[in-house]
Amino acid sequence: METYTDIPEKLKLAVLERIKPTEPEREKLLTIQEELASKVKTAAERLGISDVLVRMVGSAARGTWLSGTHDIDVFISFPEETPREKLETMGMAIAREVAKHAEHAEDRHAEHPYLNIIYKGFDVDLVPCFRVASASRIKSAVDRTPFHNDFVKPRVKGLEDEVLLLKQFMRGGGVYGSELKTQGFSGYFTELLIIHYGSFENTVHAACSWKPGQKIDIMQHSEIEHDEPLVMVDPTDPRRNVAAALSLDKFCMFIDHCREFLKNPELRFFFPAAPLPLKDSEIREKLEARKSTQLAIVFKTPDVVEDVLYPQLYKMEQAAAALLKEYDFTVMKTGVWSGKSETAVLLELISGTLPNVKKHIGPPVWVKTHAEKFKEKYKGADGVFGGYIENGKYVFEIQRKYPTAKGLLEERLMTCSLGKSVCKSVSEGFEIIEDAGICRLKDTDFRVFLRGWM
Numbered sequence: 281m282e283t284y285t286d287i288p289e290k291l292k293l294a295v296l297e298r299i300k301p302t303e304p305e306r307e308k309l310l311t312i313q314e315e316l317a318s319k320v321k322t323a324a325e326r327l328g329i330s331d332v333l334v335r336m337v338g339s340a341a342r343g344t345w346l347s348g349t350h351d352i353d354v355f356i357s358f359p360e361e362t363p364r365e366k367l368e369t370m371g372m373a374i375a376r377e378v379a380k381h382a383e384h385a386e387d388r389h390a391e392h393p394y395l396n397i398i399y400k401g402f403d404v405d406l407v408p409c410f411r412v413a414s415a416s417r418i419k420s421a422v423d424r425t426p427f428h429n430d431f432v433k434p435r436v437k438g439l440e441d442e443v444l445l446l447k448q449f450m451r452g453g454g455v456y457g458s459e460l461k462t463q464g465f466s467g468y469f470t471e472l473l474i475i476h477y478g479s480f481e482n483t484v485h486a487a488c489s490w491k492p493g494q495k496i497d498i499m500q501h502s503e504i505e506h507d508e509p510l511v512m513v514d515p516t517d518p519r520r521n522v523a524a525a526l527s528l529d530k531f532c533m534f535i536d537h538c539r540e541f542l543k544n545p546e547l548r549f550f551f552p553a554a555p556l557p558l559k560d561s562e563i564r565e566k567l568e569a570r571k572s573t574q575l576a577i578v579f580k581t582p583d584v585v586e587d588v589l590y591p592q593l594y595k596m597e598q599a600a601a602a603l604l605k606e607y608d609f610t611v612m613k614t615g616v617w618s619g620k621s622e623t624a625v626l627l628e629l630i631s632g633t634l635p636n637v638k639k640h641i642g643p644p645v646w647v648k649t650h651a652e653k654f655k656e657k658y659k660g661a662d663g664v665f666g667g668y669i670e671n672g673k674y675v676f677e678i679q680r681k682y683p684t685a686k687g688l689l690e691e692r693l694m695t696c697s698l699g700k701s702v703c704k705s706v707s708e709g710f711e712i713i714e715d716a717g718i719c720r721l722k723d724t725d726f727r728v729f730l731r732g733w734m
């Protein structure tokens with residue numbers, strides 16, 4: 281058992297100095313929020329839509345946002361009984377009216393449509409929602425958010441710095457963000473951890489002993505069982521797990537990050553050095569040293585949002601690995617990388633080639649009809665090297681259909697079950713590149729990814 285040192289006060293202050301919004305930054309945000317709120321109200325009046333309330337939610341409204349991030353979440357709420365269609369058309373009409381003052385506007389879609397705008401440099405989501413009586417009566421996932429605000433705001437008061445430290449610490453460990461790309465911890469989750477454990481330090485200490493099955497239920501009101509690695513029962517909705525999007529590996533990466541940090545509490549756990557992109561010469565050296573086979577399936581990046589793209593990429597990664605295994609290749613590791621123009625699914629194999637000969641085992645000799653049929657089919661047939669009996673069974677040494685992994689993928693990748701957008705892009709064309717061939721991909725971000733890969 282490790283003994284852990286205390287986290288020096290000096291270190292926390294040094295971190296906060298870099299991540300805590302300054303007073304002018306706060307004032308600016310507040311002004312922008314007020315401007316937006318009044319623009320929503322004016323827009324509703326102008327459109328003759330009554331009974332609309334505007335609410336600021338998310339970390340910007342709770343004082344738990346990291347300096348330098350410019351996200352504002354504006355919720356436009358309609359009475360519960362408003363028909364969904366009407367909510368969408370009226371909500372979007374108001375949002376579009378507000379967007380007339382914005383630098384940029386873009387339609388987005390979660391469970392229902394919302395508008396993302398850039399307003400005076402701030403990244404603002406204008407989200408229509410239902411004003412339901414309680415979070416367990418929501419009609420759409422976003423309806424919960426105002427309840428989160430009501431729960432968190434009074435309880436996190438005075439603990440905002442602790443939340444900031446935890447968010448930055450999770451960023452440093454690569455586990456912050458509940459998008460489907462990251463599958464890590466959400467902002468709301470970090471706030472609940474601080475409310476539950478009382479401080480950043482307590483949270484980090486507690487997490488060192490977490491195991492899958494860990495459950496935190498602040499309100500003691502859990503109604504159903506969950507099978508995710510970590511369950512944080514939503515204090516505003518007894519049936520929801522706030523950590524539902526967290527993957528087992530991100531959960532464990534966080535535990536590891538906490539343990540390493542407490543052995544050596546240093547700034548680098550909050551601000552890790554940015555990894556340098558791998559140079560061509562380094563790629564070649566590493567390939568030479570590893571002596572495995574690297575394969576990359578490269579195709580044009582589908583034009584869809586990350587929350588749609590990444591689940592499909594993860595599915596493709598699994599499907600490609602399963603195909604290779606089915607044909608006797610040993611896959612050591614898989615990964616995905618996606619850039620603006622190209623996307624790559626990476627596979628590292630023990631070897632990308634297999635012998636031409638393949639051992640094909642048949643039925644036991646005493647299972648007469650089957651055994652005779654089997655023997656008849658293979659004995660002396662084209663491409664059969666030989667046959668013998670082993671452990672009572674006929675064995676023939678036959679020609680392997682796919683002696684190279686590259687050939688297998690080129691021929692059979694399209695038979696894998698792929699997500700819609702990925703399937704479309706892959707069917708328009710893909711390339712399998714091998715070993716030093718990956719030097720063709722020059723994207724800096726890809727080269728940074730490769731540094732972590734090999």
Ligand SMILES: Nc1ccn([C@@H]2O[C@H](COP(=O)(O)OP(=O)(O)OP(=O)(O)O)[C@@H](O)[C@H]2O)c(=O)n1
Nearest residue numbers: 338339340344345351353425428458466467468
């Ligand atoms: N997976 C998610 C994402 C968001 N939310 C809700 O939507 C709000 C705004 O989402 P987001 O901006 O992603 O998170 P923040 O809490 O604002 O954190 P950050 O500082 O990272 O912006 C959250 O506070 C939370 O109430 C949620 O319940 N579950």
Ligand SMILES: [Mg+2]
Nearest residue numbers: 338339340351
């Ligand atoms: Mg936010």
